[in-house]
Amino acid sequence: MAKYKVNKEKCLGCGMCEVNCPGAIEVDKSGKAKILDSEKLAKCGGEEICPQGAIEKVEE
Numbered sequence: 357m358a359k360y361k362v363n364k365e366k367c368l369g370c371g372m373c374e375v376n377c378p379g380a381i382e383v384d385k386s387g388k389a390k391i392l393d394s395e396k397l398a399k400c401g402g403e404e405i406c407p408q409g410a411i412e413k414v415e416e
């Protein structure tokens with residue numbers, strides 16, 4: 357299963373990932389995205405759902 361991480365330096369907290377893939381990722385209190393469900397995120401397109409390139413695949 358693919359694994360992802362959020363590059364906090366690139367993440368702007370725009371919330372697009374949350375809109376594109378509800379339940380898989382959310383912007384937390386720090387204003388940065390946090391992955392909730394990697395499997396769901398993979399199904400939505402993984403790193404492609406972030407226009408800033410802040411979602412990075414760490415493992416296939």
Ligand code: SF4
Nearest residue numbers: 367368370371373406
């Ligand atoms: S991960 Fe990308 S789409 Fe999600 S809040 Fe951060 S910059 Fe926006």
